[in-house]
Amino acid sequence: MSLFVTLSRSVALALMLVVTSTTAQAALKPTDEQRQAAVEVADALHYGHYADITFDEAWSQEAFQSYLDFLDGQRAYLLRRDIDPYRHLEEDMAEVLFEGDLDEVFDLYERLNQRHTARLEWLLEKLDEGISFDFDSDERIEIDREDTPWASRESELDELWRKRLENDALTLALADQDEEQVVDNLRQRYEGQLTRLRQAEAEDVFGIFMAAVTSTIDPHTNYLSPRQSESFDIQMSLSLEGIGALLQADGEYVKVASLVPGGPADRAGLLEPADRIIAVGQEEGDMVNVIGMRLDNVVDLIRGPKGSTVRLDVVPAQAVDMTRSHTIEITRDTVSLEDQAAHGEIIEVERDGEPHRLGVINIPTFYVDFDAWQAGEEDYRSTTRDVSREIERLKEEGVEGIVLDLRNNGGGALQEANSLIGLFIDRGPTVQVRDAQGRINLYGDTDSGTLYDGPLGVLVNRLSASASEIFAGAIQDYGRGLVLGTTTFGKGTVQTLSDLSHGQIKLTRAKFYRISGESTQNRGVEPDIPFPSLIDPERIGESSLDNALPWDTVQNVQYRRYGEPERYLATLNERHDARVAENPNFRYLERQANLARQLREQQTSVSLNREQRQREMEAQEAEQLSLENQRRRALGMPELDEWADARLDPTNDDATDENATEEDEEEMPVDRAHVLESAEILLDYAHLQHMHQLARKR
CATH class of the missing domain: 3.90.226.10 (2-enoyl-CoA Hydratase; Chain A, domain 1)
Incomplete structure (x- = not known):
């Protein structure tokens, strides 16, 4: 056994199989090895886990719901009538796990696969028929549908996917792609997802089911397939050559969970936690769209030999619209002690x-x-x-x-x-x-x-x-x-x-x-x-x-x-508050954090009208840019013309210059303010302690 007391590895592996777009043309069936592994996982959870787990009907209901969430978390493929024949699993999921009786679990996945395949083919047909680039409707599309009831009719999902197709096209159009580029990119995206569906194996289905089961227990308990176990061993030895970013699935997107200290991404300062990666490219050639791609396949694309370059199309964590992506380049390397x-x-x-x-x-x-x-x-x-x-x-x-x-x-x-x-x-x-x-x-x-x-x-x-x-x-x-x-x-x-x-x-x-x-x-x-x-x-x-x-x-x-x-x-906080009230970087951090929270809470849908979408996006970015330029004016720095430039500006990343002079401190990254204020607080603390000690001696 091996003992783990780190954040990043458990987070990166906890959600390895969230993405569901995988299947094969022939119906997939569980193997005897997988049935036995399910029984062993059940015993491990029952007898070895820290928590006292009761595998009763309540747990079965939670596990069944978790499996549905892993298969179709946005309620975009399955209909209510697809799920109804499997509702008895709400009472029987514990029995399924402990007996390794996985047939119906695989059957439900197969139903999802059929719906997913048909939907991708439907999208490709719509592209062949031609889509409108007017983008002048007054419609909006929900960002998150996880609490939406299951659709009763396929026509309901047709309406959803018509909006999704329009939104996908609008997103690319707003990124300055012409009509031909939009259609080509969407076709590549949907055909890529369809190809991956047809290449899936029984191990993929079993992995999704195991992820659904273990996620009901706690986020750091996971099943690792033989392939994942091999990747994990490589990662633990620090011999893995990549960018030093630990990733997790976030719906259809791949999100940065954390950066490996001292790794290539950390040193480059171009990638941050909660950034979303939407495309990956090598040093030469086209970018591969990874929206909807399985996490481990995305990792394989990013991984490569030391000294080579990988290109990532990234949507920053603070971006309020998925159109505001930018491409970065990181040179792969190993991470040494x-x-x-x-x-x-x-x-x-x-x-x-x-x-x-x-x-x-x-x-x-x-x-x-x-x-x-x-x-x-x-x-x-x-x-x-x-x-x-x-x-x-x-x-x-x-x-x-x-x-x-x-x-x-x-x-x-x-x-x-x-x-x-x-x-x-x-x-x-x-x-x-x-x-x-x-x-x-x-x-x-x-x-x-x-x-x-x-x-x-x-x-x-x-x-x-x-x-x-x-x-x-x-x-x-x-x-x-x-x-x-x-x-x-x-x-x-x-x-x-x-x-x-x-x-x-x-x-x-x-x-x-x-x-x-x-x-x-x-x-x-x-x-x-x-x-x-x-x-x-x-x-x-x-x-x-x-x-x-x-x-x-x-x-x-x-x-x-x-x-x-x-x-x-009390005294330290009073002095701290007085200092940071006049500190442009602290004021910026507080106001930007508040703004990001407000935008997240307010934006539950996006407009499918190009002009309205543009206005909403520009208004939100104008607020962010205003805060950034207020900081810059206070520090005597040149102002920026666009919010997107703030992310790529060296005074906004997390890198620090150990050789900087005192005059250079104002040009340091925003987070450098934390270090400088910590020194101020510690000096206050040292003086207060000294005064208290003198008072006690009198």
Whole structure:
């Protein structure tokens, strides 16, 4: 078995088979190997999962609904009469799983396949007949139909698909494609989906069913087919040559779940979490439309040899219209330990005309060179060792405090999170791990002494997960420092990977708890001083995932407190608010996040009228552009003419220039404001602590 305590791998694999557009011309039937694997998965879920699962009628209803959602989540293919013959599965799904009786599961998929095939052929016929490019109707089309009742008549779906075809054409037309290009691109898209339908195998159907079943339990428990198991092993060894982006399915689209720290996409700064990839191309040749393509097939297109270039047509996470895509190029590479190594810098903060030096150590992941460690080598690389060297260097430079930057750190080796905490405390517990039987194992730092006992800050964001949350939670519980930023991801569960007779199962087996007794699951770690962020917590994070295990508590353990940061929070927040009220980057982040939330809530449909669609799109982008240019004017930067340019501007990406001068700080990326303000807060904290200590001595 293997133990996993990271965010990104579990998220990327949790939804590997959401897309349904796959089938073969001959009816697909379950194999004996798949029937046996279903029984083994049932036993694993029943006897091995952390949660106490009751496979009763209520569970069967949920599993059946989940299967329908995986097959046709937008209610666009199946009719009510297609589903009615299988309604008894609402009571029998548990029996289907435990007995490996998969025939009706495959039959329902086959019905979906027939409807899907017929619909694609219908669309191609409409293209052959010719479509109108007037786009002058007053109609609108819903964006999300997951709560729409199943259609009773095929004519209802004809109307839906007429609108979908018109919307697909309008989307391409608004992207400055002429009529011939629009028709050619749509035909390529639909023919590609039809080809993939006809190439499917029984393994695809079984994978969809397994994904539907395991998703009812929790989002990190998944079945991996033999093919997926092989890909997972390659990924775990870090020998996979690609762009270093972990992907997940999002309806018909492929969405970026997270970026591998130090990977090609992370270094390029052109791709962000929640971006959607709609086409993939190699260094030369045409772009391949991947809307509706299976996730693992999209991954295969993006993967390639080191040094080669992949082109991606990307719709930014903040885009309010799918027409606003742009093409980026990323050079494929491998991710080495060196790329993910911790590194530090010194920030100077001026107060009353006097300079003050604060240290910042960026920790992309919790890593350790396991091979060198197991071989007994004395100089093996690890997070703790690299951070220790940075701390020693910063102490020699006379810094007045240190900020540990854990933003986008999705976790890693649990032993490194424990040992890293030990650099800042003198022995003690760090995390509790509770298994399915209720047994609690306590992990901690056993080495006496501390490496650094000065003012400490921990900077986190929504993509700080798992081991990062353990570290931040322990520092907060010990009162050892301040946690700054945004609420973390909330992944507080542990998975193991076990072999089956056919494939593997990744199973949630345990749960993390802080030494205070609170779980990190679902809620994450809440910062002492919150910062605004453009990462939408309703789209990224444990609480955004279906059937995430709940937050709860266990008994706290005994530990000593090293400080009382809460004593200073009112003053720190007051000073922080006063500073950021005048900080253009902070004002921008807060206003842009509010605007994105409003647009998401308001936009439930899009117009099929070209002029109206253009007006709505331009109005929304004008608001976004106005906020961006307000920021730029305040910083003395040149204004932009179009909102699309903001994404490609170097002052808006997440890359930082460690050699920048103080005069260059205003030209830094928006998120750089988080680092600079963390240094300001930590300096305030250091001064308040010093004043309190002086007062106690009097």
